Amino acid sequence: MSFLRHSWRLLQASSESAAASRCCRSFSEAASTSGRQGATPSGSAAASSSTAPASASAAASSAGAGGLPGSRLGGTSRLFENVKPMAAEEVSAATAEAPSEPGAAMRMLTTAGNAALLGLLGAGAFFGYYTVRYDADTLQTVVQETHKEENQFAGSSVWLPVMEWYLEQRIYLQSEIKKYQDPPSESLLPPLPQGASHVRTLVLDLDDLLVHSDWTRGRGWRTFKRPGAEDFLKQMAQLYEIVLYTHALPTYADPILDRLDPSRFIVYRLYRDSTLYQHGHHVRELSKLNRDMSKVLFVTSDPEACKLHPTNTVLLKPWKLEGGDHTLLDLMPFLDAIYRANPPDVRKIVEGYEGQDIPTAFRERMRLAAEEQQRKKASRRGLLKSIYRPQ
Incomplete structure (x- = not known):
């Protein structure tokens, strides 16, 4: 509506400027006409002076006394007498005629705009x-x-076609969006080689697990490697098939991984296009890895990334450049124990640590188990001493 008001003001200004320009032209034409009328009497006085000397001397005396300026003054007064009515008439005609047509157009535009706006609001x-x-x-x-x-019901003859059209458009739009939300394939990884069905798969996240990217005004963006990340990859590659599964784009992840893992301990890399976009988060769809889910462990620091498969997930604290961090090194004994124990389903083991920090809880359990073993050894030695003690 502000646009229409602005257009109307421009139309008013243009009409007033056109009327003013017409007034100026009328003023200049009237001035030139009055000048010619004022010059004609002096010309006739000059002609009469050649035939009548008395009249010439009278004309000369009157001219010397200011007859010529007087004639100009008289012409100027006649000029304003003629101009004032013309200017008033033209200005009044311009101001009377100019608003009529734009006013009707303005009303039509306003009505159409209001109707379109109300229609859009109602449809929305x-x-x-x-x-x-x-x-x-x-x-x-x-x-x-x-x-x-x-x-x-009353009005269903109109409601049904509208809703059928709406449903068709909605289903089509949802199918197009789904192409970008779902992973591109049902099998994100190639199958394991024949005879390698016993191999366990370790899926790793990237940000705040292996690295952390940080920005400051002084140095811009920089990516930092988590303490122990290289040793962790090297040791786990001997026990597991390592897959990196990140929500990042390849343009961001590949340069980082090329420097973090130059030996290519990470066998496969999966990026954002392989995630499931759900409720504003890029969720890792482990069931599409083409692996036995009973042999898949996912290590991440993002709670939203593992919502679909919590029993396959080892959730660690995110690393934000804290000093003295050794979380990855603390996790290695747990993963090593799973490999050596070779349980039929790793999900049963992960469920036993629900709600706990797995590296810390596992370390505590190992300490208690070692103490129990020491007590058993001590009691066994005490029993042997009591058996063989001389009487």
Whole structure:
């Protein structure tokens, strides 16, 4: 609406400027006409002076006394007498005629704009209600039921075609979005070689697990390696098939991994396009790795990344450049114990640490187990001493 008001003001200004320019032209034409009329009497006086000397001397005396300026003054007064009515008439005609046509156009534009705005608001409220209130499947069921004669209502002949069109557009749009939300394939990794079904897969996240990227005004973006990351990769590569699964783009992740893992201990790299985009988060879809889920462990520091498979996940504290961090090194004994124990399903072991920090809890359990073993050894030695003690 502000645009329409601005256009109307421009039309008013242009009409007033056009009227003013016409007034100026009328003023200049009147001035030139009056000048010619004032010059004609002096010319006739000069002609009469050649035939009548008395008249010439009279004309000369009157000219010497200021007859010529007087004639100009008289012409100027006649000029303003003629100009004032013309300017007033033209200005009044311009101001009377100019607003009429733009005013009608302005009213038409305003009415059309208001109608279009109200229509858009109404359509947005109508379709927005059905978008929020119903999912596509439920709404499709409602439309199918409304086609039955006993479920029809007043206005259903209009409502049904509109809702069918809306459903068609909504389903199409959701299918297009789903292409970008879901992983590109049902099998993100090639199958294991024949005879390697016993191999366990260790899936690692990148940000705040192996590295941390930080920005400051002084140095810009820099990526820091977590303490123990290189040793962790080197040791775990001897026990597991290592897969990196990150929400980052290849343009960000590849340069980091090339420097972090020059020996290529990480066998496969999966990026953002292989994640499942769900509720604003890039979730790792481990079931599409083409691996036995009972032999897959996922290590991450992002709680949102592991929502689909919590029993396969070892959740660590995120690293934010804290000094003295040794989380990865503390995790190595746990992963080594799983490899050596070779349990039929790693998910049962992870469930036993639910709600705990696994490296810390495992270390504590190992300490208690060692103490128990020492007590058993001591009691066994005491029993032997009591058996062989001389009487």
